[in-house]
Every structure is written in C-alpha cells, then in structure tokens.
Amino acid sequence: MRSAVAAVAFTVLVLASSSAMARKKPESQIYAQLAHVPDEARARANPLEADPDAVMAGRKLYERHCAECHGATGENGRKGPSLLVPEIQTAASGALFWVITNGNVRAGMPVWSKLPEPQRWQLTAYLKSLGAGR
Amino acid sequence: MGRSVFMGLLAFAWVSSTVAAQERPYFVTYDHYLEEPGALELAFNPLFGSVSGGNDFLAGSIEVEYGATAWWTTELYLDGQHTENESTVFTGFRWENRFRPTEREHAINPILYVEYEDVNGADKVISAVVGHDVASDFAEPNSESRQEVERELELKLILSSSVKGWNLSENFIAVKNLAGEPWEFGYALGVSRPLALAASPERCSFCRENFVAGLELYGGLGDTEQFGLANTSQYLAPLIAWNLPSAVTLKLSPSWGLNQDSLPFLLRLSFSIEFPNLGSR
Numbered sequence: 075m076r077s078a079v080a081a082v083a084f085t086v087l088v089l090a091s092s093s094a095m096a097r098k099k100p101e102s103q104i105y106a107q108l109a110h111v112p113d114e115a116r117a118r119a120n121p122l123e124a125d126p127d128a129v130m131a132g133r134k135l136y137e138r139h140c141a142e143c144h145g146a147t148g149e150n151g152r153k154g155p156s157l158l159v160p161e162i163q164t165a166a167s168g169a170l171f172w173v174i175t176n177g178n179v180r181a182g183m184p185v186w187s188k189l190p191e192p193q194r195w196q197l198t199a200y201l202k203s204l205g206a207g208r
Numbered sequence: 209m210g211r212s213v214f215m216g217l218l219a220f221a222w223v224s225s226t227v228a229a230q231e232r233p234y235f236v237t238y239d240h241y242l243e244e245p246g247a248l249e250l251a252f253n254p255l256f257g258s259v260s261g262g263n264d265f266l267a268g269s270i271e272v273e274y275g276a277t278a279w280w281t282t283e284l285y286l287d288g289q290h291t292e293n294e295s296t297v298f299t300g301f302r303w304e305n306r307f308r309p310t311e312r313e314h315a316i317n318p319i320l321y322v323e324y325e326d327v328n329g330a331d332k333v334i335s336a337v338v339g340h341d342v343a344s345d346f347a348e349p350n351s352e353s354r355q356e357v358e359r360e361l362e363l364k365l366i367l368s369s370s371v372k373g374w375n376l377s378e379n380f381i382a383v384k385n386l387a388g389e390p391w392e393f394g395y396a397l398g399v400s401r402p403l404a405l406a407a408s409p410e411r412c413s414f415c416r417e418n419f420v421a422g423l424e425l426y427g428g429l430g431d432t433e434q435f436g437l438a439n440t441s442q443y444l445a446p447l448i449a450w451n452l453p454s455a456v457t458l459k460l461s462p463s464w465g466l467n468q469d470s471l472p473f474l475l476r477l478s479f480s481i482e483f484p485n486l487g488s489r
Contacts, residue, residue: 122406130409138453142484152485153246176312179278187313188241190373192406193417 105161107178111169118168120202122195132200135193139186148204153182163205170198231457232375233420233449235476236336237398239377240317240368242308243275244484251480257332258473262347263292267299267332274486279308289332294350300327300358302335306366313370321364321379329356334474336362337428338383339392340440342469359386373405375422390433396426400447413452420449427466441470455482 122128137146143154150156157163162170174194177185186194232239235253243249251271258264267289275281283304290296304323330353332346345353361384368377381394400422408415424447428440447461459478465471 127409131407134409134411135407177278179308179311182245182278184242184244184275184278185313187370188239188375190402190405196407 105155105159107173107181108161108165108169111172115172116166116169118171120167120171120195120198122192122199123167125199128196128199129203131193132196132198132203135189135197136200139189140197143183148201157201158204162201167195167198167202170201171195174198231449231451231459231480231482233400233422233447233459234377234396234398234424235445235447235459235461235478236334236426237377237379237396237424238306238319238321238364238366238368239375239398240308240319240366242278242281242306242319243273245275245278246485247275247482248486249273249480249482251478253333253476253478255333255477256475257334257346257471259346260343260472263294265289265291265332265346267334269302269333269335271480281306285333285335287327287331287333289330289350291330291332291350297328297330297350297354299331299333299354300325302327304362315369317368319364319366319368321362321366323362323364325358325360325362327358327360329353329358331358336381336383336394336396337426337441337443338362338381338394339428339431340434341394341428342439342441343465343471346471357387360384361386374399374401390431392431393429393435394427395429396424398422398424400449411453418451418453420451422447422449424461427470439469442466443470443474445474445476447476455484456480457482 140154142152144151144157148157171194174186174197177183179185189197232241249271251273252268253271254266254268256264256266267287269285269287271283271285273281273283285302285304287299287301288297289299302323302325304321307320309318309320329348330350363382365380366377368375375398377398379396381396383392383394400420402417403419403421404416407417412418424445425443427437427442430436430438430440442465443463444466445461445463447459449457449459451457457478457480461476463474463476465473
C-alpha cells in the first residue's frame with residue numbers, strides 16, 4: 075500500500091511539472107509550421123469545398139476538438155495561436171489540412187489524424203470560413 | 209453514497225465540457241495517438257472473467273491519464289479484483305509512459321512504451337498477455353496468489369497506421385520480472401474504424417460518427433526459454449466505443465479464448481471522462 079501512495083505522489087509531481095511544458099508556445103513557432111508543408115500536400119484541394127454542410131460540420135468538430143486550445147472564435151486561445159491571422163486565412167486548404175493531420179508536436183499541437191480524413195477537410199472548411207466573415 | 213458520487217460525476221461530465229473525447233476503442237492494443245497536452249482523463253475499467261473449474265471474478269482498474277506534452281503521455285493504474293466465494297483485494301499499481309519519437313505522421317507510426325508495475329499474483333486485470341499466462345493461473349485462491357509479489361518492467365513497441373478511416377495497430381510486448389526471471393513476450397493486434405467518416409452538421413450523441421467498432425487479437429509469445437504460441441493464452445475480442453460529445457467515452461468488448469490455455473470468456477467495459485487543459489491558465 076505504501077508503494078501505491080508513493081506512486082500517486084510521484085504522479086502528482088509529474089503532473090505539476092509537466093503542466094508548464096504544455097503551456098502556450100511562441101506563435102511565430104506555430105505559424106512557421108506552414109512553411110514546412112510539402113508542395114504536394116499544399117496543392118491538394120478540399121474535396122468538400124462544394125458541400126453545403128461542410129462548414130457546419132467543421133464548426134461542430136472545431137468546438138469539440140479545437141476550441142479548448144484555440145478559443146471559441148479562433149482568436150483568443152489559452153494555448154493555441156489565433157487562427158484569424160493572415161498566415162492562416164491566406165494559407166491553402168491543403169496546407170491547413172496537412173498541419174491538422176500532422177500537428178506541431180514539438181510546439182504542443184497534437185496530431186489529429188485520429189479524425190477521419192473527411193472530418194479534417196470539414197475542419198479546414200470551417201477554418202477558412204472564419205476569415206470570410208471579417 | 210457511492211451511487212450518488214457516481215451520478216454526480218456523470219452529471220458533471222455531461223455538462224462541464226463541450227470537448228469530445230476521441231478515445232482509442234481498444235482495451236489491450238495501443239494505437240499511436242497520445243492524450244492531448246494538458247488533458248487529464250479518468251477511467252474505470254471493469255472486467256468480468258469466467259473461469260472453468262474455478263471461481264469467476266470481477267477485476268477492475270482505475271486509470272489516471274495525463275498528456276504531459278504532445279509527445280509524452282503518462283498514466284497511473286490502480287488495480288483490484290473480487291473473486292466469487294473468495295475475497296476482494298487491492299492488487300497493486302502500474303505506471304506507464306508513452307513517447308512519440310517522430311514529429312510527423314508516417315505510413316507506420318512508432319510509439320515507445322515503458323511501464324513499471326508493482327502488483328501481486330492475484331492481479332486479474334489482464335492488461336496484456338505475456339509469457340506463459342494460462343487459465344489455470346486464475347483458479348489459484350486469492351489467499352495464496354496475493355503472497356506473490358511481481359515487480360516488472362514492461363516495454364512495448366507500438367506501431368500504428370491510419371488508412372482511409374481504418375486504424376491498424378500492432379504492439380510487441382516484452383516484460384522483465386525484476387526478480388530475475390526470463391524475459392516474457394506477447395503481442396496485441398487491433399483494427400478499428402468509425403461507423404461514419406464524415407461528421408454530420410447537427411449536434412448529436414447517437415450519430416454514427418461517434419461510434420467506433422473494431423477487433424483485437426492478443427496473446428502470449430512465451431519467454432526466452434520457450435518462445436512461441438504453445439502453453440500460453442490467446443484471445444479474440446470485437447469491440448465498440450461510443451464517444452459522447454460531453455467528453456465521456458463508453459467502451460464494451462466481449463473476448464473469447466482461442467485455445468484451452470485461455471479463459472473461455474471475458475467481458476470488458478470502460479467508462480472514461482476527459483478534462484482538458486488541466487493546469488493551464
């Protein structure tokens with residue numbers, strides 16, 4: 075039993091120390107990821123671009139998976155960078171899809187290939203729509 | 209009291225967050241997806257086991273999982289079990305860590321897994337099958353098996369791929385009892401797919417996209433002295449996971465033993481809640 079208590083105490087220490095590592099990274103480091111997108115990936119068009127439901131479905135996915143870090147409107151995230159800046163809004167759909175898929179692991183963004191490809195395209199459609207209303 | 213606490217936790221989870229858990233559907237196999245950084249997941253994983261010629265049991269683990277970074281997930285498990293006509297015992301703890309060595313997605317994505325466990329011989333959680341784990345191990349009375357102390361280092365190479373909505377995962381397991389016993393080996397293979405690949409535009413709990421179905425196959429591979437499939441147990445398990453929009457995930461998996469060294473039937477359940485951004489301002 076004593077070893078179990080020691081394990082719990084150790085885990086609490088790990089949680090406390092690692093929370094600092096999970097905090098927000100410099101935004102320039104995040105946006106720099108877009109420059110690393112391979113040309114072939116950047117050139118991919120969103121296959122759901124003409125789908126009238128894509129943006130609404132993407133919004134739902136954004137609220138479920140992304141808003142906690144990037145903020146409800148994409149502007150004031152607790153950990154993630156703003157998604158309303160020109161670097162994001164002028165990026166090709168294929169580039170955004172690639173960043174969603176691969177994440178930016180060293181900068182704290184997890185890979186999102188766990189979402190099926192159509193859902194990542196729906197998210198891409200929603201991200202692009204964020205700039206359209208401004 | 210216990211019931212009201214459980215209901216309170218359930219209600220809290222239902223209303224406290226709009227973040228959806230997107231949990232792996234597997235019980236034994238690991239894929240290459242780590243916990244999101246800063247997120248804490250609490251899970252309760254009961255397991256019912258049917259023992260031929262022995263007493264059936266209900267084992268369970270309480271799991272605390274934390275995404276330390278985007279490349280490191282750490283988990284603590286507390287295990288226990290109740291064996292019919294015998295006793296209820298706390299069987300020990302396990303502390304696991306998973307590391308992602310690559311920055312990007314590849315056709316096959318490796319994850320390195322390191323676990324230290326300090327359990328006694330009465331542990332029946334069956335988080336993996338290794339060495340010569342056989343059904344007769346479960347017929348030993350708790351009063352005897354709990355005297356055996358097992359301090360082990362468990363290493364896994366996790367390989368995982370995502371192809372057209374399918375996840376394919378392969379785990380290769382090596383376990384070393386620190387008391388000096390030989391290395392033991394095991395494997396777990398999993399395949400899974402969401403019931404729908406695209407999300408519907410409506411908010412919903414019962415949409416097909418929230419359900420993931422799959423199959424896993426796991427078993428022992430002997431040890432350094434006798435490597436292979438002989439004298440060890442093998443299981444086949446269909447599974448289903450339901451990712452609720454409220455950060456709750458429910459999972460269910462019946463398992464069937466594939467040879468006479470296996471338990472004939474296992475039923476696994478899991479209830480988990482995820483709390484995002486623990487510790488961030």
